[in-house]
Amino acid sequence: xxxxxxxxxxxxxxxxxxxxxxxxxxxxxxxxxxxxxxxxxxxxxxxxxxxxxxxxxxxxxxxxxxxxxxxxxxxxxxxxxxxxxxxxxxxxxxxxxxxxxxxxxxxxxxxxxxxxxxxxxxxxxxxxxxxxxxxxxxxxxxxxxxxxxxxxxxxxxxxxxxxxxxxxxxxxxxxxxxxxxxxxxxxxxxxxxxxxxxxxxxxxxxxxxxxxxxxxxxxxxxxxxxxxxxxxxxxxxxxxxxxxxxxxxxxxxxxxxxxxxxxxxxxxxxxxxxxxxxxxxxxxxxxxxxxxxxxxxxxxxxxxxxxxxxxxxxxxxxxxxxxxxxxxxxxxxxxxxxxxxxxxxxxxxxxxxxxxxxxxxxxxxxxxxxxxxxxxxxxxxxxxxxxxxxxxxxxxxxxxxxxxxxxxxxxxxxxxxxxxxxxxxxxxxxxxxxxxxxxxxxxxxxxxxxxxxxxxxxxxxxxxxxxxxxxxxxxxxxxxxxxxx
Amino acid sequence: xxxxxxxxxxxxxxxxxxxxxxxxxxxxxxxxxxxxxxxxxxxxxxxxxxxxxxxxxx
Numbered sequence: 001x002x003x004x005x006x007x008x009x010x011x012x013x014x015x016x017x018x019x020x021x022x023x024x025x026x027x028x029x030x031x032x033x034x035x036x037x038x039x040x041x042x043x044x045x046x047x048x049x050x051x052x053x054x055x056x057x058x059x060x061x062x063x064x065x066x067x068x069x070x071x072x073x074x075x076x077x078x079x080x081x082x083x084x085x086x087x088x089x090x091x092x093x094x095x096x097x098x099x100x101x102x103x104x105x106x107x108x109x110x111x112x113x114x115x116x117x118x119x120x121x122x123x124x125x126x127x128x129x130x131x132x133x134x135x136x137x138x139x140x141x142x143x144x145x146x147x148x149x150x151x152x153x154x155x156x157x158x159x160x161x162x163x164x165x166x167x168x169x170x171x172x173x174x175x176x177x178x179x180x181x182x183x184x185x186x187x188x189x190x191x192x193x194x195x196x197x198x199x200x201x202x203x204x205x206x207x208x209x210x211x212x213x214x215x216x217x218x219x220x221x222x223x224x225x226x227x228x229x230x231x232x233x234x235x236x237x238x239x240x241x242x243x244x245x246x247x248x249x250x251x252x253x254x255x256x257x258x259x260x261x262x263x264x265x266x267x268x269x270x271x272x273x274x275x276x277x278x279x280x281x282x283x284x285x286x287x288x289x290x291x292x293x294x295x296x297x298x299x300x301x302x303x304x305x306x307x308x309x310x311x312x313x314x315x316x317x318x319x320x321x322x323x324x325x326x327x328x329x330x331x332x333x334x335x336x337x338x339x340x341x342x343x344x345x346x347x348x349x350x351x352x353x354x355x356x357x358x359x360x361x362x363x364x365x366x367x368x369x370x371x372x373x374x375x376x377x378x379x380x381x382x383x384x385x386x387x388x389x390x391x392x393x394x395x396x397x398x399x400x401x402x403x404x405x406x407x408x409x410x411x412x413x414x415x416x417x418x419x420x421x422x423x424x425x426x427x428x429x430x431x432x433x434x435x436x437x438x439x440x441x442x443x444x445x446x447x448x449x450x451x452x453x454x455x456x457x458x459x460x461x462x463x464x465x466x467x468x469x470x471x472x473x474x475x476x477x478x479x480x481x482x483x484x485x
Numbered sequence: 486x487x488x489x490x491x492x493x494x495x496x497x498x499x500x501x502x503x504x505x506x507x508x509x510x511x512x513x514x515x516x517x518x519x520x521x522x523x524x525x526x527x528x529x530x531x532x533x534x535x536x537x538x539x540x541x542x543x
Contacts (some may be wrong), residue, residue, distance in 0.1 A: 147501055149518035278516035278523070281502045291489035291502035294513045425488075433488045 013092055016243050017123075017262040018079070018214045018310060022061065025088070032088065034060040041068045042151055043143040046080060050315045059085035059319060063310070067140035069151075074140035076305070080313040082155070082217060083320040092217060100321075101345060105329020107218070108225040110239030114232075114247045114258070122248035122261035124212075126307045130252065134300050135180040136267060136333055140311045145283035149292075151177050152282065155314035156213040156267075157223055157233075158185060161257065162192075163199040163207075168258070170223045170233040172314075172322070175211060176279055181300040183211070183267065184279035186293055188425075192229055197271055197296060206270040209298055210254040214264025214312040216241055224322050234260075252301040264309040269300040276479045283317045286352050288428045324353035331357050331376050331383070338375040339368040346395045354424070355384040358395035363444045373440025382424040386416075386440045392454070393443070408443045416440030496522040 014024040026033035040046055046064060053059065064078040070336040081088070090100035093107065119125045141151040153175040161168055169192045175183040187194040193209075200207035215237075216222075222240025223233045237260075247258035252268050259266045279295035314320050324347040333344040341362040348356055357380075359372050373386040387401065390408070394400045416439065423436025430436045445451045468476045488505045494517035507513045508527025516523050525533050 147518055149516060276513070278507075278514065281518060289502060291504045292507070292515060292518075293504050294506045294510060 013094070013216075013218060013242060015216060016241060016351055017216050017219075018082075018312065019306075019308070021092075021216050022063070022079070022310075025061070025092075029091075032060045034062055036062060036064045037066055039066045039068050039073070040064050042140055044145070044225070044315075046078065046142045046338070047144050047315065047318075050081065050084075050293070050318055052320050053081070054084075057090070061085075061088075064140070067142075069138065069140055074311075075138065076140065076309045076311055078140040078142070078313055079214070079310040080142075080315055081320075082312060082317070083220065083314060083322050086321050086325070089217065089221075089321055089325060091100045098344060098346075101325050101328025101347070102332060103329070104221060104325040105327075105333065107220055107240045107242075108236055108244075108326055108440060110194050110234040111232075112116070112238030112244050114234040114238055114240075114245040116258065117246050117248055117261050119248060123306045124259070124263045124266050124304050125248065125251075125262055127305050127309075128251055129303045131303065132403050134303055136177045136300055136303060137180055137184060138385040139177065139265070141177055142313055144316060147281045147287070148283060149176060149178075149278075149280065153177065153183065153211055154211065154316050155220070155312045156211040156265075158187070158193055158209065159259065160193050160196040160207055160209045160212055162196055162229075163203070163205075165230070166256070167230065168232050168234050169193055169196060170212070170237070172224050174316070175298065176281060176282075178277075178297070181269075183269070183300065184277055184295055185271075185298055186279055186282070195229070200271070201273045201338050204273055205272050208250075208257055208268075208270050209259075210250065210253070210257070210259055210269065211267040211298070212260050212263040212265070213267075214310050215260060215262060219241070219245060219260075221322065221326065225326060229353055231440055234258075236471070251304060258424070259304075264312060265303070265305040267298070268298055268302040269298040271296045271298055284426050285317060285354060286424075286426050287317050288424055288426075319353070321353070324349070325356075327354075327380070331380065334379045335359060335372050335375045338370045340364070341368065342372065343391050344395060348398065350398060351385070354382050355427070357383050357386050358401055359386065359388045360391055360393060360395045361388060361444070362391050363447060366447050369442035369444040370414070370416050370440060373442060374418070377418055377421070377438040377440055378417070381422045384423060384427065384436055386438075388440070388442050390444050405441060408445055409441055414442035414444075416442070492526050493523055494520060495520050496520055 014021045062081045067074045067078045090097040093103040095103040143151050157170040158173040158321045159170045161341045175185045178184045218241045222237035225236045234245050246261040248261040249255040250257040276294045280292040281289050284290040291384045327347050328345045344360040346358040369388040372388045376386040394406045418438040487501045491500045497520040497532045500520045511528050514525045
């Protein structure tokens with residue numbers, strides 16, 4: 001595999017919190033941070049804007065300064081699409097865009113211990129609200145899709161600590177702002193936060209917990225990384241950011257309950273033991289709705305935020321690179337242990353950023369294509385289809401990918417079928433929960449046999465012929481673009 | 486992912502997806518995402534119906 005430029009070579013990660021990132025990134029790329037002053041309703045209008053931008057393949061950071069919540073302008077602006085641009089994250093890592101996955105994977109392997117700061121050094125303590133002043137519904141969280149029961153925290157990390165070891169655990173887990181001091185939280189049963197809750201409930205105790213919202217994109221990527229139960233997410237966030245995460249004591253959960261000092265918003269509270277309420281339905285990453293669930297809830301005891309806070313949102317079910325970018329590097333790392341010659345890996349958004357993987361390799365031994373597919377399918381429960389291509393196929397261009405599937409794949413010899421595998425619980429087509437059939441597609445050319453050449457003209461002619469100059473700029477603009485061509 | 490059923494809200498009659506646990510757990514109740522109505526289904530609905538029948542018969 002070609003080694004990418006090391007991520008450490010980046011000399012500019014655009015600061016260490018969300019505010020520094022926005023300021024520095026906008027200074028470098030002013031066209032990619034869009035400030036919207038026009039009023040946008042929290043109910044579906046921000047999602048509709050995102051849908052249209054996604055369709056147009058444009059992914060600027062959207063800073064919505066006038067979000068209307070229940071008929072009145074929200075006090076703080078909304079930031080969304082922060083993680084929607086692969087190009088932006090590549091620049092933040094300091095690498096070429098196709099190498100962003102490997103750079104992300106390498107960076108999230110790093111660990112940096114957090115540091116503790118005092119309250120007056122913590123921007124997130126600039127505003128502190130308790131008791132009757134609490135109302136989480138005032139935040140400009142969007143109502144994302146039809147069938148969602150209300151407005152949701154989506155790019156918020158749910159934070160709890162292991163009752164026995166004291167280890168921190170942060171995970172992006174959705175929360176419905178159901179009442180002024182109540183957030184209903186979906187904790188997948190196999191998550192570490194659910195495990196932490198079980199520990200507290202087994203001893204008949206309420207679990208202290210919090211949401212932290214808004215931070216530097218690299219801190220978000222690091223904190224969202226799946227790690228073992230004995231590893232700190234604060235350390236992965238610091239390692240990925242390249243600087244220690246600064247932590248500060250909570251307001252209502254004790255001095256040992258530490259929250260990120262440079263977050264934009266922290267919502268503290270506790271999960272009452274044994275209490276459950278309905279949560280959802282909710283639009284999922286699969287671009288389909290997931291059902292209502294019987295879930296625990298966070299009773300809010302304090303809300304703290306910056307004076308100039310942003311509310312950070314991720315458009316779930318639309319383009320974002322939070323997990324897929326790191327997965328590209330992880331797949332490359334895993335597959336190269338089974339077969340040599342892996343050149344690149346792409347986890348495309350057309351597969352929900354999770355379900356499909358394209359592997360580009362130089363095949364030197366017959367069988368390596370199918371072996372690479374099987375390795376990827378076995379190594380990741382949520383990868384459902386793996387496609388393997390020769391190195392002349394541009395796996396970042398899906399027309400080339402589908403052409404190779406059409407012209408280099410024979411189902412009777414290139415198909416890998418793995419029925420009854422553990423799969424995503426959210427796949428709408430799964431025959432039963434957590435079970436799926438997986439398939440690999442070896443689209444590599446057979447070795448040692450003649451194979452038809454791709455159509456081509458000479459590189460010199462291709463470089464020299466400019467259709468705009470030949471047809472004329474005005475006529476060129478009049479010719480409709482046909483995306484189905 | 487057939488671990489849910491569509492349920493119809495008895496108040497607004499709109500339909501939404503409810504997980505299998507709402508049909509299994511006697512304490513669970515659904516929340517209509519459209520009108521906010523809360524109502525039992527499955528085991529909880531049967532128990533509520535039985536309790537109402539007892540009250541009516543006594």
